[in-house]
Amino acid sequence: MAPPATDPTAFETLSVESASVLAQQSAWSRVRRNTSVRIGGIVLVVLVLLALAAPWLGTVDPSLFDPGSRDLLPGRRGEITTLEGETLKHTFLMGSDSFGRDIYSRVVYGTRVSLIVGLFTALVALAFGIVLGLVAGYLRWLDGPLMRVMDGVMAIPAILIAIALVAMWRGSLGTVVIAIAIPEIPRVTRLVRSLVLSIREEPYVEAAVSLGTPTWKIMARHILPNCVAPLVVQGTFICASGILVEAILSFLGVGLPPDIPTWGNVMAEGRAQFNEYPHNIFFPGIFLAVTVLAVNILGDGLRDTLDPKMAKRV
Amino acid sequence: MLRFLFRRLLSTLPVLVIVALLVFLMLRLTPGDPAAVMAGDAATTEQIAQIRQGLGLDRSIPEQFAIWFGKTLSGDLGQSYYYKTDVTTLIGQRLEPTVSLALTTITIAVLVAVPLGVLAAWRFGGWLDRGLMAFSVLGFSIPVFVLAYLLIWAVSLKLGWLPVQGYKRLADGVGPWLYHLILPSITLSVIYIALIARVTRASVLETLGEDYIRTARAKGLPEQRVLMRHALVNAAVPIITVIGIGIALLIGGVVVTESVYAIPGLGRLTVDAVLARDFPTIQGVILLFSFVYVMINLAVDLSYLFFDPRIRY
Numbered sequence: 001m002a003p004p005a006t007d008p009t010a011f012e013t014l015s016v017e018s019a020s021v022l023a024q025q026s027a028w029s030r031v032r033r034n035t036s037v038r039i040g041g042i043v044l045v046v047l048v049l050l051a052l053a054a055p056w057l058g059t060v061d062p063s064l065f066d067p068g069s070r071d072l073l074p075g076r077r078g079e080i081t082t083l084e085g086e087t088l089k090h091t092f093l094m095g096s097d098s099f100g101r102d103i104y105s106r107v108v109y110g111t112r113v114s115l116i117v118g119l120f121t122a123l124v125a126l127a128f129g130i131v132l133g134l135v136a137g138y139l140r141w142l143d144g145p146l147m148r149v150m151d152g153v154m155a156i157p158a159i160l161i162a163i164a165l166v167a168m169w170r171g172s173l174g175t176v177v178i179a180i181a182i183p184e185i186p187r188v189t190r191l192v193r194s195l196v197l198s199i200r201e202e203p204y205v206e207a208a209v210s211l212g213t214p215t216w217k218i219m220a221r222h223i224l225p226n227c228v229a230p231l232v233v234q235g236t237f238i239c240a241s242g243i244l245v246e247a248i249l250s251f252l253g254v255g256l257p258p259d260i261p262t263w264g265n266v267m268a269e270g271r272a273q274f275n276e277y278p279h280n281i282f283f284p285g286i287f288l289a290v291t292v293l294a295v296n297i298l299g300d301g302l303r304d305t306l307d308p309k310m311a312k313r314v
Numbered sequence: 315m316l317r318f319l320f321r322r323l324l325s326t327l328p329v330l331v332i333v334a335l336l337v338f339l340m341l342r343l344t345p346g347d348p349a350a351v352m353a354g355d356a357a358t359t360e361q362i363a364q365i366r367q368g369l370g371l372d373r374s375i376p377e378q379f380a381i382w383f384g385k386t387l388s389g390d391l392g393q394s395y396y397y398k399t400d401v402t403t404l405i406g407q408r409l410e411p412t413v414s415l416a417l418t419t420i421t422i423a424v425l426v427a428v429p430l431g432v433l434a435a436w437r438f439g440g441w442l443d444r445g446l447m448a449f450s451v452l453g454f455s456i457p458v459f460v461l462a463y464l465l466i467w468a469v470s471l472k473l474g475w476l477p478v479q480g481y482k483r484l485a486d487g488v489g490p491w492l493y494h495l496i497l498p499s500i501t502l503s504v505i506y507i508a509l510i511a512r513v514t515r516a517s518v519l520e521t522l523g524e525d526y527i528r529t530a531r532a533k534g535l536p537e538q539r540v541l542m543r544h545a546l547v548n549a550a551v552p553i554i555t556v557i558g559i560g561i562a563l564l565i566g567g568v569v570v571t572e573s574v575y576a577i578p579g580l581g582r583l584t585v586d587a588v589l590a591r592d593f594p595t596i597q598g599v600i601l602l603f604s605f606v607y608v609m610i611n612l613a614v615d616l617s618y619l620f621f622d623p624r625i626r627y
Contacts, residue, residue: 282463
């Protein structure tokens with residue numbers, strides 16, 4: 001195998017690549033062995049399966065209602081009429097609300113909304129944050145003005161921004177996700193900007209610059225890969241707060257329209273009769289708390305294993 | 315010292331102007347015509363045009379911002395579409411419950427969280443430490459309103475110890491006032507306790523490793539004094555900082571808590587204004603909350619001078 005050894009550049013790439021593969025492997029196995037990641041991950045997988053399998057888990061259409069089955073206690077049997085006019089015997093595992101809708105079905109279908117909102121809030125916030133952070137870190141003349149705007153956004157309490165934006169746009173899945181994501185963008189921008197500013201001083205970036213590598217390539221090949229770990233951690237926490245804020249918006253009546261089964265909407269519906277039927281709030285509340293807890297625990301585990309510097313700070 | 319104060323005040327001005335600009339644009343770029351909303355359904359086109367002129371809506375956006383900003387500075391936040399009164403008056407009426415709730419919450423949070431954090435750091439790895447860390451993750455995950463209903467159900471409905479909802483003004487006596495505030499402020503303080511206790515623990519843990527702690531112990535100071543005078547005071551800067559940053563969390567919590575406990579404060583006003591699409595009121599409340607948040611964090615910055623005499627800006 002003489003040729004590779006005589007060609008110094010080939011040798012160089014080979015060794016660098018194997019080292020990075022090694023580092024990736026060890027990071028991945030550290031992540032997998034972490035208890036927090038395991039617990040949070042397992043709970044989340046169960047929730048995702050629940051969301052996907054919602055129609056086959058003994059649920060009925062979550063928007064179906066039956067005036068004869070109003071305000072049932074958990075576990076009671078009753079009847080529910082389908083859209084085709086067919087009357088079915090149904091066990092209301094978590095009781096029914098004041099319209100005669102099945103809480104269990106609404107809660108299980110609500111899992112879909114919460115997970116989708118959490119995931120997309122994180123993705124939207126990360127996408128905008130990464131672009132703005134790269135811009136601020138690279139285009140120095142834009143850095144000042146851009147970061148002042150970010151300071152301004154951060155000075156307004158997140159939930160107020162979300163509430164005001166949803167009020168303007170009216171609630172739909174897209175507007176709610178964007179309204180929740182916007183106040184999270186400055187934090188991601190700051191994170192990416194600070195990473196860019198420290199990474200661009202590294203010798204390997206300097207080497208790439210001196211070799212005439214175009215800026216976009218440096219960003220894609222050198223800067224972004226080094227941002228992945230902290231961004232994954234940050235994204236997990238944004239996901240958790242996104243799920244929480246969506247539930248708060250729906251609960252306050254300013255989020256998704258009330259006919260969409262979300263945990264916040266089920267709880268908002270249950271408010272008026274809380275004294276007699278507390279389960280209308282407790283069942284979705286438990287699902288909400290467990291989901292957010294799982295995402296937060298997963299985030300803690302990821303932070304400890306992927307981003308030890310950040311773990312030390314908190 | 316005075317020059318620093320002046321400079322620091324001056325540096326918050328751009329942030330406040332940007333906040334004002336953002337709030338202005340956020341609601342001015344709303345689909346829908348505020349003049350039509352104000353005029354009501356029965357108004358003629360002429361009436362709407364008149365109102366639009368009266369509101370200055372026929373001018374350019376930068377002009378509108380300049381006029382609106384000038385009015386805001388002089389304390390005129392405009393007229394509420396829904397309540398038909400000055401937003402400033404409206405906010406004034408709703409101020410007391412919110413300030414009461416916020417102050418009792420901060421008091422509870424600091425009194426519980428700081429000692430817990432110090433003890434957890436002191437017995438690092440012990441049952442209290444592990445318990446506190448578990449509690450703080452839980453505290454971040456339980457939604458405020460779920461916790462609120464859990465407490466109402468257990469304490470008010472089952473045990474009957476505290477009122478379910480409502481608010482009594484301070485003018486009606488300190489007793490009833492406090493009686494109605496206990497449950498809401500405990501609810502609201504949980505997430506705040508989680509935040510402050512976590513940072514207190516981390517910060518005290520760091521100072522406990524310093525040489526002067528060993529010296530203090532070596533010269534025979536009682537452990538309590540070592541912890542409070544030497545460890546805690548030197549760990550104060552991050553703790554004060556997180557109390558300031560946590561105000562944003564607190565404001566979000568106030569909106570929810572006031573709705574659940576039927577407290578007629580600013581948080582409730584915000585939700586009602588949003589439901590009625592009463593934009594001047596939404597604008598006013600957001601501006602006020604943001605202003606308070608910025609000012610508190612300015613005060614936090616200034617307090618560093620006191621807690622860490624080495625800091626000279």
